[in-house]
Amino acid sequence: MQIKFFNPGLGYSKMKDEIIVEIDRVLSAGDLVLRKDMEDFEKSLAEYVGVKYAVALNSCTDALYLALRALKIGKGDEVLVPSRTFVASAQVIVQAGATPVFYDIDGKMEYSDNIKAIIPVHIEGEFDKHFADILKLAEEKGWHIIEDSAQALGATFNGHKAGSFGTIACFSFYPAKILGAYGDAGALVTDDKDIYEWVKDCRNHFKDSNAEWGINSRMDNLQAAVLNVKFKYLDQILKIRKNIADMYTEGLRGIMGLELPPHTEGRVWQDYIVRTEQRDLLYNFLKEQGIETLKNNYPFPVPKLPQAQSYEDETLRLPCNENLTDEEILEIISKIKEFFKQ
Numbered sequence: 189m190q191i192k193f194f195n196p197g198l199g200y201s202k203m204k205d206e207i208i209v210e211i212d213r214v215l216s217a218g219d220l221v222l223r224k225d226m227e228d229f230e231k232s233l234a235e236y237v238g239v240k241y242a243v244a245l246n247s248c249t250d251a252l253y254l255a256l257r258a259l260k261i262g263k264g265d266e267v268l269v270p271s272r273t274f275v276a277s278a279q280v281i282v283q284a285g286a287t288p289v290f291y292d293i294d295g296k297m298e299y300s301d302n303i304k305a306i307i308p309v310h311i312e313g314e315f316d317k318h319f320a321d322i323l324k325l326a327e328e329k330g331w332h333i334i335e336d337s338a339q340a341l342g343a344t345f346n347g348h349k350a351g352s353f354g355t356i357a358c359f360s361f362y363p364a365k366i367l368g369a370y371g372d373a374g375a376l377v378t379d380d381k382d383i384y385e386w387v388k389d390c391r392n393h394f395k396d397s398n399a400e401w402g403i404n405s406r407m408d409n410l411q412a413a414v415l416n417v418k419f420k421y422l423d424q425i426l427k428i429r430k431n432i433a434d435m436y437t438e439g440l441r442g443i444m445g446l447e448l449p450p451h452t453e454g455r456v457w458q459d460y461i462v463r464t465e466q467r468d469l470l471y472n473f474l475k476e477q478g479i480e481t482l483k484n485n486y487p488f489p490v491p492k493l494p495q496a497q498s499y500e501d502e503t504l505r506l507p508c509n510e511n512l513t514d515e516e517i518l519e520i521i522s523k524i525k526e527f528f529k530q
């Protein structure tokens with residue numbers, strides 16, 4: 189059996205009837221840039237997250253970058269960010285002219301008075317493990333929180349959704365994300381009207397105010413139309429992903445040398461990641477069996493902190509998306525057991 193890690197073509201074929209109608213409508217009307225579908229998506233996202241405003245952008249990377257700029261963070265400023273994250277969370281700090289200050293998986297932080305913000309990352313669908321402490325610390329120090337929620341749409345903490353805690357939060361709708369477009373897409377959410385207005389103008393070259401230099405980071409209206417269709421199925425998608433995680437955990441529990449991800453309250457399943465010192469051997473074995481997995485490496489141009497590095501060296505992402513069949517998941521479980529001779 190051949191099992192792909194991610195199969196967007198299959199996902200499309202399942203929703204084709206609904207999607208094709210929307211694509212045809214948008215293209216026939218010529219509604220390509222800054223149109224109603226994009227505005228509808230912004231409204232749906234803000235309502236879903238539980239915040240006042242959302243701005244649809246080209247990517248989560250741009251959303252994080254614009255978040256820093258909107259907060260006037262730049263040269264001479266420092267921003268805390270976990271070392272265990274995708275490169276974009278840290279890259280944007282450098283892009284904005286500020287300096288990233290990393291914390292490792294244990295959450296121990298060293299910081300100076302130059303810290304202006306912290307970017308906790310809700311990685312793999314789970315809130316930053318130190319989020320309760322971060323909330324306290326940020327309040328005490330007067331830091332802004334910018335939640336990197338790229339991987340955590342729908343996750344909750346104390347009953348509130350990811351994206352509803354920070355001054356600003358950022359989401360990704362990259363195709364492999366929980367809510368995936370057919371190309372790049374992202375968004376920034378906030379309760380702050382001034383930030384909202386600033387980002388909305390900045391994403392379109394500051395054409396409204398000519399106040400300063402802007403960028404082009406508009407979400408395509410066509411992508412928004414696709415996302416509006418998929419949004420209706422978000423709860424279903426989250427449920428299917430949770431069932432997959434439950435099946436994996438049930439099937440793989442108790443294997444010596446294989447660490448399974450925690451089923452933390454409120455988490456969502458952007459990824460199902462297992463940890464083993466035999467990661468590369470397991471990866472190769474599954475590949476020979478026709479099962480595509482991903483090594484969980486997110487390299488930086490600077491060294492990762494030690495715990496983040498060993499986590500990345502030892503972890504493997506198993507296929508985890510709403511298009512997998514039970515038969516495929518059982519096959520993956522059975523091959524992993526075969527590898528560990530269980």
Ligand SMILES: Cc1ncc(COP(=O)(O)O)c(C=O)c1O
Binds near residue numbers: 248249336
């Ligand atoms: C944690 C995290 N932050 C930011 C990003 C950047 O998202 P985008 O690809 O939409 O720019 C990603 C994308 O994978 C991510 O996983």
